[in-house]
Amino acid sequence: MNINQVSFVFFCFLIIENILAKEPLRFRSDGTFQIMQLTDLHYGGYFPNDIKSDLAQETYFQTEGLNTDFVVFSGDLLAVYAEVPMIGWERAVYFANFYQKKYSVVFGNHDYAGFYSPENTFIELDMKHEYSYSQKGPENIHGVSNYYLEVLGSNSNETKLILYFFDTGVFDCEGVLGWSCVYPDQIECEVCYGVKGENVGCWSKNTGLYQTFLEQGDVYGVFVGHDHENDFIGNYNGIYLAYGRKSGFGSYQPKLPKVQGTRIIRVEENLREIQTYIRNKDGEIETQEIHYPNSNEIQNICPN
Numbered sequence: 001m002n003i004n005q006v007s008f009v010f011f012c013f014l015i016i017e018n019i020l021a022k023e024p025l026r027f028r029s030d031g032t033f034q035i036m037q038l039t040d041l042h043y044g045g046y047f048p049n050d051i052k053s054d055l056a057q058e059t060y061f062q063t064e065g066l067n068t069d070f071v072v073f074s075g076d077l078l079a080v081y082a083e084v085p086m087i088g089w090e091r092a093v094y095f096a097n098f099y100q101k102k103y104s105v106v107f108g109n110h111d112y113a114g115f116y117s118p119e120n121t122f123i124e125l126d127m128k129h130e131y132s133y134s135q136k137g138p139e140n141i142h143g144v145s146n147y148y149l150e151v152l153g154s155n156s157n158e159t160k161l162i163l164y165f166f167d168t169g170v171f172d173c174e175g176v177l178g179w180s181c182v183y184p185d186q187i188e189c190e191v192c193y194g195v196k197g198e199n200v201g202c203w204s205k206n207t208g209l210y211q212t213f214l215e216q217g218d219v220y221g222v223f224v225g226h227d228h229e230n231d232f233i234g235n236y237n238g239i240y241l242a243y244g245r246k247s248g249f250g251s252y253q254p255k256l257p258k259v260q261g262t263r264i265i266r267v268e269e270n271l272r273e274i275q276t277y278i279r280n281k282d283g284e285i286e287t288q289e290i291h292y293p294n295s296n297e298i299q300n301i302c303p304n
Contacts, residue, residue, distance in 0.1 A: 056247065061101070073103065076110040093105070097131050101131060104149065105145065184207050231245045
């Protein structure tokens with residue numbers, strides 16, 4: 001394995017078609033690559049909340065847009081019963097397109113719910129946007145948005161970073177009730193920082209995904225959404241496990257005094273390290289407090 005090639009993973013919470021012909025993603029000349037993670041925007045459920053989410057996105061792009069190389073929408077762009085899902089979808093990705101920022105999306109559970117047309121239609125329409133790097137994954141495995149993107153070196157065509165996108169579905173995992181999961185066919189406590197305001201919405205069954213990451217050896221960051229009150233990050237066996245900050249105003253809100261925000265992720269071309277922080281809707285950078293888990297805080301069950 002090339003030690004200089006590393007990987008990040010984005011969920012909503014390899015067997016994957018690669019990107020169609022577009023300008024390749026690259027590290028900057030200074031050897032950095034910055035990602036803006038937007039999660040749980042929930043457009044289309046309540047118009048006043050959509051307006052607030054628009055204003056929040058405007059702040060994210062005005063404060064971080066100049067330094068951002070790529071935007072990831074890590075699930076739940078839509079409210080669960082968006083009246084006109086396509087309008088909500090287009091509104092969610094509007095600012096990325098307006099500011100001419102390359103971006104990609106991965107489906108969350110709410111992006112499946114309440115659709116009036118097949119979810120394949122939405123990913124296919126999104127792919128037509130000039131700045132979209134979203135992909136429709138293989139049809140013979142679970143989920144719609146399973147794919148990967150390569151980031152090339154600043155001065156070479158060598159792959160230095162891989163972004164994996166896994167579609168975690170809606171409900172149930174291999175017959176076990178609860179939240180869905182990354183199925184096996186999609187794969188073929190330490191110090192942490194931030195807030196855990198609710199139980200982790202873990203899958204109803206352990207499918208061995210994390211063990212696969214360890215064996216793969218090139219994954220060193222996993223970034224998720226879905227649980228709106230969580231924004232913590234920790235490192236376990238050399239892999240960063242992190243929540244984004246709920247970015248929009250649809251559905252329930254972050255745990256007070258926290259407010260909506262975006263997680264910024266910056267990597268350097270030849271280092272297996274990341275720099276990450278939360279930029280909130282008010283334009284402020286938040287310092288996430290250190291937290292040492294103890295035995296009384298162990299979560300032994302998964303919701304639902």
